[in-house]
Amino acid sequence: xxxxxxxxxxxxxxxxxxxxxxxxxxxxxxxxxxxxxxxxxxxxxxxxxxxxxxxxxxxxxxxxxxxxxxxxxxxxxxxxxxxxxxxxxxxxxxxxxxxxxxxxxxxxxxxxxxxxxxxxxxxxxxxxxxxxxxxxxxxxxxxxxxxxxxxxxxxxxxxxxxxxxxxxxxxxxxxxxxxxxxxxxxxxxxxxxxxxxxxxxxxxxxxxxxxxxxxxxxxxxxxxxxxxxxxxxxxxxxxxxxxxxxxxxxxxxxxxxxxxxxxxxxxxxxxxxxxxxxxxxxxxxxxxxxxxxxxxxxxxxxxxxxx
Amino acid sequence: xxxxxxxxxxxxxxxxxxxxxxxxxxxxxxxxxxxxxxxxxxxxxxxxxxxxxxxxxxxxxxxxxxxxxxxxxxxxxxxxxxxxxxxxxxxxxxxxxxxxxxxxxxxxxxxxxxxxxxxxxxxxxxxxxxxxxxxxxxxxxxxxxxxxxxxxxxxxxxxxxxxxxxxxxxxxxxxxxxxxxxxxxxxxxxxxxxxxxxxxxxxxxxxxxxxxxxxxxxxxxxxxxxxxxxxxxxxxxxxxxxxxxxxxxxxxxxxxx
Numbered sequence: 001x002x003x004x005x006x007x008x009x010x011x012x013x014x015x016x017x018x019x020x021x022x023x024x025x026x027x028x029x030x031x032x033x034x035x036x037x038x039x040x041x042x043x044x045x046x047x048x049x050x051x052x053x054x055x056x057x058x059x060x061x062x063x064x065x066x067x068x069x070x071x072x073x074x075x076x077x078x079x080x081x082x083x084x085x086x087x088x089x090x091x092x093x094x095x096x097x098x099x100x101x102x103x104x105x106x107x108x109x110x111x112x113x114x115x116x117x118x119x120x121x122x123x124x125x126x127x128x129x130x131x132x133x134x135x136x137x138x139x140x141x142x143x144x145x146x147x148x149x150x151x152x153x154x155x156x157x158x159x160x161x162x163x164x165x166x167x168x169x170x171x172x173x174x175x176x177x178x179x180x181x182x183x184x185x186x187x188x189x190x191x192x193x194x195x196x197x198x199x200x201x202x203x204x205x206x207x208x209x210x211x212x213x214x215x216x217x218x219x220x221x222x223x224x225x226x227x228x229x230x231x232x233x234x235x236x237x238x239x240x241x242x243x244x245x246x247x248x249x250x251x252x253x254x255x256x257x258x259x260x261x262x263x264x265x266x267x268x269x270x271x272x273x274x275x276x277x278x279x280x281x282x283x284x285x286x287x288x289x290x291x292x293x294x295x296x297x298x299x300x301x302x303x304x305x306x307x
Numbered sequence: 308x309x310x311x312x313x314x315x316x317x318x319x320x321x322x323x324x325x326x327x328x329x330x331x332x333x334x335x336x337x338x339x340x341x342x343x344x345x346x347x348x349x350x351x352x353x354x355x356x357x358x359x360x361x362x363x364x365x366x367x368x369x370x371x372x373x374x375x376x377x378x379x380x381x382x383x384x385x386x387x388x389x390x391x392x393x394x395x396x397x398x399x400x401x402x403x404x405x406x407x408x409x410x411x412x413x414x415x416x417x418x419x420x421x422x423x424x425x426x427x428x429x430x431x432x433x434x435x436x437x438x439x440x441x442x443x444x445x446x447x448x449x450x451x452x453x454x455x456x457x458x459x460x461x462x463x464x465x466x467x468x469x470x471x472x473x474x475x476x477x478x479x480x481x482x483x484x485x486x487x488x489x490x491x492x493x494x495x496x497x498x499x500x501x502x503x504x505x506x507x508x509x510x511x512x513x514x515x516x517x518x519x520x521x522x523x524x525x526x527x528x529x530x531x532x533x534x535x536x537x538x539x540x541x542x543x544x545x546x547x548x549x550x551x552x553x554x555x556x557x558x559x560x561x562x563x564x
Contacts, residue, residue, distance in 0.1 A: 052405060053563060073409070076406060077312075081401075083401065090397065091330075100319055100323055103315050103319025104319060106311050106314075108315060
């Protein structure tokens with residue numbers, strides 16, 4: 001069953017900005033789905049329409065079979081939203097924010113408190129339950145947003161940049177938590193600017209740019225389409241001229257750093273043999289960017305001339 | 308029939324509103340008590356003695372219903388206007404908008420919260436008034452129904468203000484430039500019978516006059532206007548404003564893009 005179906009979705013704001021130009025995609029139940037795009041691509045508008053915070057201009061949205069035009073309340077019951085911006089009442093405590101949110105979904109306070117205890121412990125916020133939200137750190141606020149979105153036990157969790165501004169250690173613990181939620185059956189839609197996050201977590205992906213859908217496919221399939229990767233090689237000694245490497249495209253970033261494009265068909269051994277023959281020793285190497293980032297940049301850059 | 312989700316959501320909004328105005332009682336409950344005490348001391352005890360009786364009552368007794376009504380109206384209004392605008396400003400109105408709550412539940416939740424603050428302030432002002440004079444209630448039903456309707460009406464007006472407001476200044480403009488002048492000209496401190504005919508007729512266009520007089524009728528049994536007519540006007544404004552707010556909220560005016 002489709003958790004979310006978006007068909008020919010269009011949005012033109014009152015100021016004439018065309019945020020969405022007719023996008024189509026489907027998210028299957030149980031999926032971990034990445035919705036990516038550069039700033040201003042239309043991701044937040046799409047999420048806004050799905051969650052009814054933005055009025056659409058045309059098209060249709062259906063959540064677990066509930067069309068938002070025909071049965072908005074039915075659709076809303078299935079959705080939990082973690083918005084990009086912190087939007088809780090800064091004068092309320094962590095527990096008040098959570099219990100109120102549960103109340104808006106018809107969850108009785110007793111059940112809300114039980115669930116809150118479990119989620120707050122799980123995300124390391126239990127000790128902060130009586131703290132006013134304005135006194136929480138950025139990372140704590142992010143985690144509270146996730147707890148708040150889960151209190152009514154939604155089947156579809158939409159996360160709009162949930163780890164923005166969060167340190168890497170906390171981010172990884174949040175990834176583990178989200179993976180666990182997905183394994184427990186929650187369908188998750190993630191927008192993020194950390195592309196390694198999307199690559200690590202998501203099975204399917206849609207990329208939006210300038211209000212249009214560029215791609216909508218399986219993550220593995222997309223990554224396989226990346227034929228060439230750029231590797232950065234850190235050299236032992238200074239090199240002043242770009243070495244002649246047959247079959248490889250290379251350039252020097254500085255005398256001790258060599259960038260080499262390697263296609264899927266080429267062997268790294270061949271590259272290293274050629275470097276050895278020229279007396280160039282490599283101390284270490286890394287990918288220039290992660291694979292999804294590489295693809296993302298190429299795909300969105302390709303779209304720019306059409307803007 | 309109200310379903311479970313709507314019922315719990317309604318209770319949540321009302322509780323949240325009550326907790327809010329009780330938490331900040333020095334801003335919400337204390338100022339009207341102090342202001343009204345000053346009115347009673349200055350206009351009732353000091354100046355009132357020079358004015359003498361009005362419609363068969365001491366001046367202090369005459370102004371008590373108007374001052375109670377004024378407190379209820381301004382507090383109901385302010386509660387909803389500031390609370391809803393604050394919710395909108397911090398974007399936590401989104402919590403409600405994305406939830407499966409009927410629009411009327413959101414509206415009613417805020418209005419009931421504002422109404423309760425208005426009525427609580429009204430009770431406090433009556434208690435203060437009893438330190439200065441004695442009151443004998445003539446028509447309990449009229450007094451209670453007018454108090455309730457007026458508090459609801461001004462809570463609804465506060466909601467309209469909150470919806471239209473873009474910045475905090477917008478929340479104070481209407482009370483300062485519309486409600487306060489209309490209240491002072493609405494027969495709180497005088498009977499419109501004392502005015503020249505032109506001003507007396509003009510006063511009848513002021514809706515607050517009907518609330519003040521209907522409330523005064525409930526307490527003292529005297530009024531400048533027909534009580535049935537007054538009740539009908541207050542009720543019509545209340546229903547009209549409820550429908551107006553509901554339509555705006557359903558369209559997402561001021562809260563949706």
